Amino acid sequence: MSFRPLAAALLGAALLTGPALADEKLPPEQQTKVEDILKKEGFTKWKEIELDDGMIEVDDAIDANGKQFDLKLDPKTFEIVKREAE
16 A cells, blocks of 8 residues: 555645634734724723634623623624624
8 A cells, every 4th residue: 555645645735724823913003993892882891802813802801791701803894793701
């Protein structure tokens, strides 16, 4: 049995898959805009805002009632598209 086809397939798969993208900090002007939107939506504090997998993610956002959420915002419209209670 030849391992050459298997090796070629594994090499091809390795070349096609890019490196995992790390979470990125937002530029200051986007950070400010997201914070303004969070305040307008009634959130009083949050842990972290970052860009991950093409979406803006807000970790541990606390609303006026003290409830905690993880949020996802569209990076183009800054609309909250996902609100997951903790």
